[in-house]
Amino acid sequence: MAGERFDAIVIGAGPGGYPAGIRLGQLKVKTCVVEREYMGGVCLNVGCIPSKAVIHAAKTFEKIGHADELGIGVASKPTIDMKKLQAWKGGVVSKLTGGVKTLLKGNGSEVVMGRAKLAPSTGSGPGPDGHRVIVESASGTQTLVAKNVIIATGSRPIEIPGFKIDQKRIIDSTGALALDEVPARMIVIGGGYIGLELGMVYAKFGSKVTVVEALPSILASMDKECVAVVARKLRKMGVEVMTDAKAKSWEDKGDRAVLTVELKDGKTATIDADKILLSIGRRPNSEDLGLAEAGVAVDKRGYITVDDQLRTNVPGIYAIGDVVGGMMLAHKATKEGEVVAEVIAGHKAAFDVRTIPAVVFTDPEIASTGLTDEEAKAKGHEIKVGKFPFAALGRALSVNDTEGFAKVVADAKTEEILGVHIVGNGAADLISECALAIEMGAVVQDLNLTIHPHPTLSEAVREAAAASIGEAVHIINR
DSSP, X not given: OTTOEXXXXXXXXXXXXXXXXXXXHHTXXXXXXXXXXXXXXXXXXXXXXXXXXXXXXXXXXXXXXXXXXXXXXXXXXXXXXXXXXXXXXXXXXXXXXXXXXXXXXXXXXXXXXXXXXXXXXXXXXXXXXXXXXXXXETTEEEEEEEEEEEEOOOEEEOOOTTOOOOSSSEEOHHHHTTOSSOOSEEEEXXXXXXHHHHHHHHHHHTOEEEEEXXXXXXXXXXXXXXXXXXXXXXXXXXXXXXXXXXXXXXXXXXXXXXEEEEOTTXXXXXXXXXXXXXXXXXXXXXXXXXXXXXXXXXXXXXXBOOOTTOBOSSTTEEEOGGXXXXXXXXXXXXXXXXXXXXXXXXXXXXXXXXXXXXXXOSSSOEEEEEOOHHHHHHTTOOEEEEEEEGGGOHHHHHTTOOOEEEEEEEETTTOBEEEEEEEETTHHHHHHHHHHHHHTTOBHHHHHTSOOXXXXXXXXXXXXXXXXXXXXXXXXXX
């Protein structure tokens, strides 16, 4: 394929890149997708999908342990075979990633496996034939040419000095998802969503888990009342959470790792562990792409700068997903990929959204879209807040999962819905209705007057909306 010309080249086949390639193919734009490692990117291979598989296994494991509450007899305590779990998880991943290449090819896009970088620019824009992309692979080096290039290279875990990820003692999320034994003791450095999701998994499997968070609270960006429910569950599970605590150094003692933590009062403490999971955030994969040589602007943190059509400062070069910053979520990247494909195809399109829902797959789940009550007040809104507890929800009671609530934040004058925050079983699947409501500029009565089926978890959303205006039926209005 040396020297072959395309209308578009997509660098990266993750949840932003491969949808861009599919949509470009649908729009009859001659496209090549270049992927250096694995189709589907981090999300499908070592992120979103495998983590949800092990989270499901852990929740099932926990439920079996409490089956006697429902009158179900279990002969002995459940056990976990991590090798079998890894095999099942691998099967889930294979089914999804195997379909990515098929979808790309089925829609007319070429796929090349290799490491891509932009060739140096000869001026302020592409050459007469377009942008040149150099691809290095096991079979050699080739140069592809395209009028348009989409950079969709994603992100990777952040390391901190002295904590080199070796996937032995110091592991990241990829390493945590690949363990074939349950560690007796695990330290999670970072109380964000990835650390808590995986920390809770291993706590359910029997690990003694300690979470070390430098900030005053875990899940600092989420609704505080929702976070409090998860914090209670962590305590109930025996997970120790240390806030205002900084991981300073660690030593390998042969049979264990010993972490030194600096506490809020300046004193230090040591914690023993078999594994230390480092989960303090992610950084963009913007190095070694030839960005500087091609003249593409990045900010001081390495994120590529784009406008609402995902265009960089260099004509014909676009960027999407984690590498452009913002909410580092797969569904944001997918939407950006679809938008940029339509822009390249000449359609009127832009990344113009009012809200992007976020989900934390802890137990219970937290799902959020729009403004928290604190954010709404900071923006000058006088607000009304309605809450409905899952404990009063027939469906939640009947499936023996009553932790949590739905919460609606609305403008007190216009009753426009500003935000919805849900903590509880099924929160991830309930939040889409709420995001749609905000996108459409719905008011509280739009949710309240919409008939929700009974008995379902979705009734909590309707009742929370009603509660915000004093019209809830199944709780006392306050």
